[in-house]
Amino acid sequence: MDTETADVTGHDVTTIVCVCGNTVSQDGLIQANFQGVPVHSGGDTPVPAGLAAWPADEDLYTLCPKCGRVYRDAVIEETGTAPVAFQVDVGTGPVAEAIQVHWRLST
DSSP states (O other): OOOOEEBOSTTOGGGOBOTTSOOTTTTOOEEEOTTSOBBOOOTTSOOOTTSBOOOTTOOOEEEOTTTOEEEEHHHHHHHSOEEEEEEOOOSSHHHHHHHHHHHHHHO
């Protein structure tokens, strides 16, 4: 089976067009950790329940909250391509709950 690859402009993770068609300006894309869990980007403030801490090694991923596809930012930045690293369940469970926390904090 071939690896799915999203469209991306240059080496810029903010330009990803997910395989499902979602973009930053459509339903949004979320920074996540190596498990696909949205991360807290609030600096020195405590990490809200449900979100993951910002990775100490800054190994970030980009999560599509519409379909659950996850892309590794380092691969995009290094190669200019956006292969799907893995997919998570965004309908139920901890990732779905973390997405809801992320959106509440972002509004």
